[in-house]
Amino acid sequence: MAEVLVLVDHANGTVRKTTSELLTIARRLGEPSAVFVGDGFDAAKETLAKYGAEKVYRVESADVTDYLVAPQAELLAQLVEKTSAAAVLIPSNSAGKEIAARLAIKTDSGLITDAVDVQAGEGGGVSTTQSVFAGSYSVKSVVTKGTPIITVKPNSATPEEAAGAAADEVFEPTISEAAKGAKVTESKPKEATGRPELTEAAIVVSGGRGTGGDFSPVETFADSLGAAVGASRAAVDAGWYPHTSQVGQTGKQVSPQLYVACGISGAIQHRAGMQTSKTIIAINKDEEAPIFELVDFGVVGDLFTVLPQATEAVNAAKG
Ligand code: FAD
Numbered sequence: 001m002a003e004v005l006v007l008v009d010h011a012n013g014t015v016r017k018t019t020s021e022l023l024t025i026a027r028r029l030g031e032p033s034a035v036f037v038g039d040g041f042d043a044a045k046e047t048l049a050k051y052g053a054e055k056v057y058r059v060e061s062a063d064v065t066d067y068l069v070a071p072q073a074e075l076l077a078q079l080v081e082k083t084s085a086a087a088v089l090i091p092s093n094s095a096g097k098e099i100a101a102r103l104a105i106k107t108d109s110g111l112i113t114d115a116v117d118v119q120a121g122e123g124g125g126v127s128t129t130q131s132v133f134a135g136s137y138s139v140k141s142v143v144t145k146g147t148p149i150i151t152v153k154p155n156s157a158t159p160e161e162a163a164g165a166a167a168d169e170v171f172e173p174t175i176s177e178a179a180k181g182a183k184v185t186e187s188k189p190k191e192a193t194g195r196p197e198l199t200e201a202a203i204v205v206s207g208g209r210g211t212g213g214d215f216s217p218v219e220t221f222a223d224s225l226g227a228a229v230g231a232s233r234a235a236v237d238a239g240w241y242p243h244t245s246q247v248g249q250t251g252k253q254v255s256p257q258l259y260v261a262c263g264i265s266g267a268i269q270h271r272a273g274m275q276t277s278k279t280i281i282a283i284n285k286d287e288e289a290p291i292f293e294l295v296d297f298g299v300v301g302d303l304f305t306v307l308p309q310a311t312e313a314v315n316a317a318k319g
Pocket of ligand 1: 211
């Protein structure tokens with residue numbers, strides 16, 4: 001079976017959920033081989049094996065790790081050639097999309113970004129689905145040239161366990177001087193909030209313009225549930241919450257078990273980032289707000305009254 005390369009998304013060996021999703025997808029197409037760049041492989045190995053990686057190419061060369069993303073495209077191009085890979089799957093984040101674009105040029109291959117589904121196509125190809133125009137159209141595509149290079153959005157597959165050998169091999173790429181044009185001079189983790197990562201959280205509580213800039217009841221309620229905090233673009237544009245927390249078409253796509261929208265009207269661009277959540281609750285003063293069209297439970301009320309009561313009830317239930 002042909003190898004399918006999966007670029008691992010991790011922080012010092014803590015593998016992000018997107019990687020288990022990509023390994024799950026890779027098994028539909030061939031034999032998953034993870035590509036692990038940087039330190040922390042020992043911590044990552046168990047997770048990579050658990051989701052079916054048969055091989056892991058470890059890249060520890062400072063020629064890659066000391067620079068921004070260009071060397072990663074070169075090393076992946078060399079691995080594509082070495083393995084005759086059936087496809088390359090890359091997380092759809094900003095770094096991933098840059099790597100994928102550079103890789104497609106280097107390998108003279110077709111590129112599909114932001115796929116929400118990837119399946120084995122008829123006749124051995126790879127068939128992908130993209131969701132466009134804020135989710136109102138679904139586009140199916142196939143790569144017709146070279147090795148399919150595909151970036152996949154988070155939450156596009158449910159990670160499924162399948163024991164893999166995760167046999168590791170150190171891979172020493174040859175990196176050109178041109179790819180070393182931008183060096184990392186400092187890298188420090190952002191201040192820990194103690195909350196889960198937005199795209200990985202089982203529960204997300206989001207605030208919108210209705211908060212008037214005061215996110216404290218949203219955060220307190222989120223913390224009572226162990227949830228991540230999201231925000232609408234209106235709240236982000238107003239400078240009330242960071243862009244990294246924006247949910248929607250031009251923000252992050254989330255698909256938690258529970259999504260609670262507080263003071264958010266439910267514009268189509270917001271829905272594009274959260275409408276696949278399993279259960280949706282909205283709190284809004286306006287009973288005509290469009291968000292109520294897609295909720296499982298709706299509360300018509302002022303979030304500054306409803307959220308403290310809900311927080312109290314959750315804390316009481318926890319004892
Ligand atoms: P509003 O639409 O102003 O809604 C605020 C809601 O709060 C109202 O329904 C109101 O009834 C309610 N409210 C007010 N006070 C209270 C209170 N005290 N208690 C309870 N409810 C209250 N938006 C995104 O969110 N994400 C995106 O990624 C995104 N991308 C976009 C891309 C493009 C190209 C464009 C054109 C727009 C995009 N938008 C995006 C913006 C989107 O169209 C909306 O403008 C935005 O989602 C509105 O945010 P909101 O719901 O917080 O604000």
